[in-house]
Amino acid sequence: MSDPTPSTRDRILKAALLAFARDGIQGATTRTIAQEAGVNEVTLFRHFQNKEGLLAAVMVHVVQSRHQDASGDDAEWTGDLKQNLQRFAEDLYAKLVGDEPFLRTMIGEGRRHQDHAKTVIMDAVKPVRDRFIANLETARKAGLVREDIDLGIASDAFTAMLFGGMLRSTGGCSWGYEVPQFVSTCVDVFAAGLAPQPQS
Amino acid sequence: MSDPTPSTRDRILKAALLAFARDGIQGATTRTIAQEAGVNEVTLFRHFQNKEGLLAAVMVHVVQSRHQDASGDDAEWTGDLKQNLQRFAEDLYAKLVGDEPFLRTMIGEGRRHQDHAKTVIMDAVKPVRDRFIANLETARKAGLVREDIDLGIASDAFTAMLFGGMLRSTGGCSWGYEVPQFVSTCVDVFAAGLAPQPQS
DNA sequence: GCCAAATGCAAGTGCTCACTTACATATGCG
DNA sequence: CGCATATGTAAGTGAGCACTTGCATTTGGC
Numbered sequence: 001m002s003d004p005t006p007s008t009r010d011r012i013l014k015a016a017l018l019a020f021a022r023d024g025i026q027g028a029t030t031r032t033i034a035q036e037a038g039v040n041e042v043t044l045f046r047h048f049q050n051k052e053g054l055l056a057a058v059m060v061h062v063v064q065s066r067h068q069d070a071s072g073d074d075a076e077w078t079g080d081l082k083q084n085l086q087r088f089a090e091d092l093y094a095k096l097v098g099d100e101p102f103l104r105t106m107i108g109e110g111r112r113h114q115d116h117a118k119t120v121i122m123d124a125v126k127p128v129r130d131r132f133i134a135n136l137e138t139a140r141k142a143g144l145v146r147e148d149i150d151l152g153i154a155s156d157a158f159t160a161m162l163f164g165g166m167l168r169s170t171g172g173c174s175w176g177y178e179v180p181q182f183v184s185t186c187v188d189v190f191a192a193g194l195a196p197q198p199q200s
Numbered sequence: 201m202s203d204p205t206p207s208t209r210d211r212i213l214k215a216a217l218l219a220f221a222r223d224g225i226q227g228a229t230t231r232t233i234a235q236e237a238g239v240n241e242v243t244l245f246r247h248f249q250n251k252e253g254l255l256a257a258v259m260v261h262v263v264q265s266r267h268q269d270a271s272g273d274d275a276e277w278t279g280d281l282k283q284n285l286q287r288f289a290e291d292l293y294a295k296l297v298g299d300e301p302f303l304r305t306m307i308g309e310g311r312r313h314q315d316h317a318k319t320v321i322m323d324a325v326k327p328v329r330d331r332f333i334a335n336l337e338t339a340r341k342a343g344l345v346r347e348d349i350d351l352g353i354a355s356d357a358f359t360a361m362l363f364g365g366m367l368r369s370t371g372g373c374s375w376g377y378e379v380p381q382f383v384s385t386c387v388d389v390f391a392a393g394l395a396p397q398p399q400s
Numbered sequence: 401g402c403c404a405a406a407t408g409c410a411a412g413t414g415c416t417c418a419c420t421t422a423c424a425t426a427t428g429c430g
Numbered sequence: 431c432g433c434a435t436a437t438g439t440a441a442g443t444g445a446g447c448a449c450t451t452g453c454a455t456t457t458g459g460c
Contacts, residue, residue: 008436024308026226030418040438043352045419101311108308110222113303114372121373151387152376156368157361164360167307172314173321176352185353193393208407229447239407244448 006147009047011037013061016054021101025055025109045188059116062102063123069129077135081144087134089183096166103168131154136194146196154194161186209247211237213261216254221301225255225309257318258261262302263323277335281344282391288332289383290364296366304367329355336394346396354394361386 002094016038019028030051034041048054075091077084110117136151144167145151165182168175215237219228228250234241275291277284296303305343310317329352336351345351367380368375 014404015433024224024226026224026311027312031416035212038272041215041418042420042439044435051418104308104311108304109370111304112224118369119375121371126405149385149388150225150377150381154366154389156382157386157389160362160364160368161360163355164363165355168356168360171317171321175356177350181350182353182356185349186357188349189354189357189390189393192395192397193389193391193395195381195392197392198398228447231446239449242409242450243407246406249449251448 001074005054006044008039010052012018012039012044012047012072013058015039017102018059021099021105025113054097055113055116057128059120063120066124067127070124077138079142079144081139081194082187084135084139085158085187085191086184088135089158092128092159092180093162093166093183096163097170100166100170103163129159132159143170143196145194149194155189159187161190208237208239210244212239212244212247212254212257216258217262217302220255220258221299221305225313230254255316257314259291259320263320266324267327275341279342279344281394282387283340284335284339285358285387285391286384288335289358289387292328293362293366293379293383296363297370298371300366303363313363320356329359332359343392343396349394354390357387358390361390 002080012033016028019033019036022080023032023088030044031041033054034044036048037044038055039147044054047058073122075084077085088149094153106120133155134156136145140151169179169182212253214232216228219233219236222228223232230244231241233254234244237244244254248257275284275287305315306320315354333351333355336345339345339353340347362383365379365386369379369382
């Protein structure tokens with residue numbers, strides 16, 4: 001009971017994450033989760049007392065795994081701001097696409113599970129944000145970023161562009177351009193918008 | 201049957217929209233919708249054969265009402281690009297906030313109802329986008345916007361910033377700034393990013 | 401006043417869901 | 431082997447859901 005065979009618990013968590021992301025929290029059923037985990041439904045309830053307990057466990061599991069994933073990719077920022085932004089944008093965009101169903105579920109049902117949403121945000125997205133802001137700050141010290149804007153807002157606006165682009169591209173409508181072009185344009189406009197102004 | 205008393209049908213539609221937005225499509229129940237419409241549940245099924253029919257009717261109702269709302273606010277674009285962007289951003293942001301629960305539901309469950317999602321997007325958001333792009337285009341002809349970027353992408357990136365800001369501000373976390381500052385900064389960065397560059 | 405249409409009301413049907421109970425089987429460890 | 435722990439199987443419980451049926455009541459136009 002203290003340390004159940006990891007493979008069973010992990011298989012359930014993995015299947016549950018997939019089901020919650022794909023079908024929504026309301027829509028996911030313990031039956032299908034157990035089935036897709038290759039496990040009896042009763043076993044699911046023996047590991048996590050109820051659906052809410054399973055959901056909570058999935059959330060900490062998500063935070064942990066994203067934290068591991070993100071530990072390595074603190075890509076070095078060179079002197080070229082635009083190039084750094086481009087690399088950051090491509091990395092982030094790929095991750096957003098990879099987490100698309102989960103992110104959609106969090107947007108849609110996050111307000112009905114504010115506690116979980118907040119911990120996921122604080123433990124998984126805030127660190128990335130903080131690193132990005134810090135990088136912008138050093139770029140500013142190097143004179144590459146204008147002084148009159150809040151870098152937290154700038155960071156949030158930039159990631160929001162990419163996030164919106166992901167939602168659009170995965171939404172099934174055609175908008176007359178391709179993803180790489182979208183990302184590059186975002187980087188271009190944002191970099192130009194951050195650059196020290198001639199004068200106002 | 202051909203033209204049922206408008207008030208009943210409309211009350212159901214209104215309550216259904218509210219419930220779908222608040223509780224999600226899966227989460228909303230015909231019982232609570234009928235209750236909140238002040239109508240017997242059977243009446244609901246007599247007007248719309250089933251939950252899916254109700255959902256479809258709600259979608260066309262949404263599109264129609266948004267279309268009416270948007271008919272008047274084609275605010276004039278003066279010569280000052282930044283001022284135009286600021287006004288557009290404030291208007292759009294207010295509308296996004298007003299539609300927050302519905303938008304969250306569409307993000308979260310839209311992929312499971314792609315048909316409805318597409319018509320809502322095509323009939324309600326694309327017109328706004330097209331007008332915005334057209335305005336950017338005339339600004340470009342006036343020499344206020346650089347030539348080397350796709351205005352469709354620019355438009356989508358700009359609205360995505362505002363959309364992301366709305367999600368953030370309504371998400372219950374504090375990010376160290378207030379909404380008007382966020383909107384103004386988005387406008388500032390975007391306007392600077394669109395401005396014709398000195399040279400690259 | 402009369403009739404048809406719209407609505408209300410009470411009850412019920414069949415289904416699915418989260419969750420439980422009781423018992424059988426496997427697996428690993430001393 | 432013997433025992434504890436993890437898992438499987440079968441069956442069931444109570445609740446909520448979408449949706450239906452039959453009948454009573456209102457309402458508005460003729």
